[in-house]
Amino acid sequence: MKIKRNMIVWAELKSGLRHIQAGRRPCIVISCDKANGKSPVYTVVPGTTKLKKDYIPVHFNIEPSEIRGFLRHTTMFLPEQLVTINEEQIIQTAGMIVSTDAIKRVDAMLIRQLQIGEYDG
Numbered sequence: 001m002k003i004k005r006n007m008i009v010w011a012e013l014k015s016g017l018r019h020i021q022a023g024r025r026p027c028i029v030i031s032c033d034k035a036n037g038k039s040p041v042y043t044v045v046p047g048t049t050k051l052k053k054d055y056i057p058v059h060f061n062i063e064p065s066e067i068r069g070f071l072r073h074t075t076m077f078l079p080e081q082l083v084t085i086n087e088e089q090i091i092q093t094a095g096m097i098v099s100t101d102a103i104k105r106v107d108a109m110l111i112r113q114l115q116i117g118e119y120d121g
Contacts, residue, residue, distance in 0.1 A: 001093060003036050005029055006103055008067060008094040011085050013046060021046040026075050026094060027085070028062070028106060040087045045106070047075040056080070058113045066102040069095015077106075079113040 003009065007029045015022045027044035029036065036042060051074065053059060058079045064071040071094050097103055111117045 001090070003029055003042055003087070003090065003093070004096070005031065005033050005036065006097040006106065008047075008062070008069065008071060008097065009042075009044070010091040010094060011044060011046075011089045012091060013083060013085070013089070021048065021078065021081055021083075024091065026071065027083075028077055028097070030082070030106070030110060041084050042087065042090070043082060043084050045077045045079050045110075046081050046083060047077040049073040049075055051076050058109045060105045060109050062097065062102055062105075063099075066097060066099035067095040068098045069093065071095060077109075079109045082113070 009027055009029060010024055011027045013022050013025050026047040029042050029044055031043040059076050061074050061076050062071065063074050
């Protein structure tokens with residue numbers, strides 16, 4: 001399976017402590033396509049369908065209509081929990097984000113979380 005940036009995959013995340021996401025989670029691949037496929041590891045942003053803590057300024061939602069593929073529910077993604085996973089942790093692909101607005105949200109929240117570049121939102 002070819003994994004690309006802005007793809008949503010289901011991954012088995014290692015057990016986390018307290019508020020850290022663990023178990024089977026939808027995740028957005030954010031590692032660059034130059035590295036994807038050449039290395040067995042990917043950088044992802046984990047998500048949850050529990051739409052709580054929307055007051056955290058880096059959280060953002062992706063709607064099922066914003067991807068080509070299958071995402072059953074609106075999903076909140078948590079950039080403060082960036083994680084590196086091994087390709088063996090990927091269970092399946094759910095689809096690719098195709099909405100330009102959604103891709104801009106992903107990029108903007110990564111910029112905000114990592115305090116790199118300029119965030120103008």
